[in-house]
Amino acid sequence: MTSAIAHINRIGTANPPFAVHDAFVRFVSAELADARSRRLFERMAARSGIAQRYSFLEPVTLADGTITDTAGFYGTGAWPSTGQRMALYERDAPRLAFAAIEALEIDIAAAGITHLIVASCTGFMAPGLDQAIVAGAGLDPGVERTVVGFMGCYAAVNSLRLAHHIVRSTPEARVLVVTLELCTIHFQRSGDLANLLAMLLFGDGAAAALVTARPEGIALRDFRAVTIPGTADAITWSIRDQGFDMHLGGEVPARIAEALAADASRGDDRGLLRGASPGDVALWAVHAGGRTVLDAVEHGLGLPAEALLPSRTVLHDHGNMSSATLMFILSRMLSGSGEGDGLALAFGLGMAAESFRFTLER
Structure with missing residues (x-):
């Protein structure tokens, strides 16, 4: 007996509205007191291959030249606790998920989704992001849900592997896979150049994919x-x-x-x-x-x-x-x-x- 072959039929992607890469580079350059470290950071930023990253935090430059964000999340005083960061995740993660799902350009509520797989490692909320997607996207409340948590950069592979096995075992399955990260809510105040260069890499984004046995894609x-x-x-x-x-x-x-x-x-x-x-x-x-x-x-x-x-x-x-x-x-x-x-x-x-x-x- 030949097994069904899972196909990614569609992928929708979304980013938050605000560009933050240039503001981050300028902020770190201003914070580094050591001229040698500052030159090295700026040289590595120029060679990073990154022109833009996105966030729900809108950068702003104050009258005195201080770079922060309009909400003061990363303000001049104490920076936010983990609890405050998770509150931001709970507010913004569903919004970004729905934007990625909308980018699929199909009526997801009428698409007959049987399984939902959600991958994210930058936040926790309960009820979970998976349940928020079911309710907000109008999916069948009985959809089978799986959360792939804290696996980081390779979580998309693990999520697609789950979808692959589901479709192989149940050829009529229609699997919605959502991968979503809000990396910019974890910016750390640090004087360590290696940490700052690592933070230089990360931005926010989400993707939604429809995986079925239909031989397309x-x-x-x-x-x-x-x-x-x-x-x-x-x-x-x-x-x-x-x-x-x-x-x-x-x-x-x-x-x-x-x-x-x-x-x-x-x-x-x-x-x-x-x-x-x-x-x-x-x-x-x-x-x-x-x-x-x-x-x-x-x-x-x-x-x-x-x-x-x-x-x-x-x-x-x-x-x-x-x-x-x-x-x-x-x-x-x-x-x-x-x-x-x-x-x-x-x-x-x-x-x-x-x-x-x-x-x-x-």
């Missing part, structure tokens, strides 16, 4: 995960008294490049490439974790410069939106003219690499 073939040995502390995401504290070790790009080079040369079907050579892959959907991460993938696999153009374009236009980023990349592929077999890759906490093979059909 992106066919999901198979999924595989590996863990890079000795890297458990390279990427961490901890809940502190003043928000969620992200740590990105400087060794991350080098470890990714080493692991991928080893994978490409192993010569069997047990790695991420499943025994194929990088040249056999027509399309690359690589999570845009940062310019250095994309450079590491390109160099580790010996890819031509144009191979990661979709990823670099999303990084340039939106920054790293954690779990939503890969979906933005796949959305661009869906709306483009390319076709053929591809490989999606995302790296994150663990330090793990999550992947799936796909075919873009026209």
Whole structure:
């Protein structure tokens, strides 16, 4: 008996209304008292490959030159507690989810959604974001709900894997997958240059995808995960008294490049490439974790410069939106003219690499 093949039929994406990248760069430059650190930060910001990031927090420059936001969330006094940040998540996350769902350009309430999968690692609320989506989007209250929490940048892969298995087992299923992150509510006041450079990467965004057995769009073939040995502390995401504290070790790009080079040369079907050579892959959907991460993938696999153009374009236009980023990349592929077999890759906490093979059909 042949199993149904899950397809991503549609993807809708959304960002909050306010552009914040330039304001963030100017704020940090003004805060850094050490001239050498300031020059280094500004040089790294210029080389980041990021032109814009978005937030629900609207930047404003006060009369004395202080850069803050119109709500004073990141004001001149004490910065917000984790509780205050979660209140912002509870207010804004549903709004962004509905915007992404609306971007699907279908009547979602009448679409017969049977399953809802929600991925997010930047906030908690109860009743959950999944329940807010069911109520606000007019879905059947009996829809089967699953929440993928605190998995970070590779959560989209895990969410699509769940949808893949649901459709394979229940071919009539219609799965709505929502990935959503409000990274900018976790900006930390810090004098540590490495932390500031990590915060430079992240913006807010959401994506909604319809996954069914209908043979249209992106066919999901198979999924595989590996863990890079000795890297458990390279990427961490901890809940502190003043928000969620992200740590990105400087060794991350080098470890990714080493692991991928080893994978490409192993010569069997047990790695991420499943025994194929990088040249056999027509399309690359690589999570845009940062310019250095994309450079590491390109160099580790010996890819031509144009191979990661979709990823670099999303990084340039939106920054790293954690779990939503890969979906933005796949959305661009869906709306483009390319076709053929591809490989999606995302790296994150663990330090793990999550992947799936796909075919873009026209």
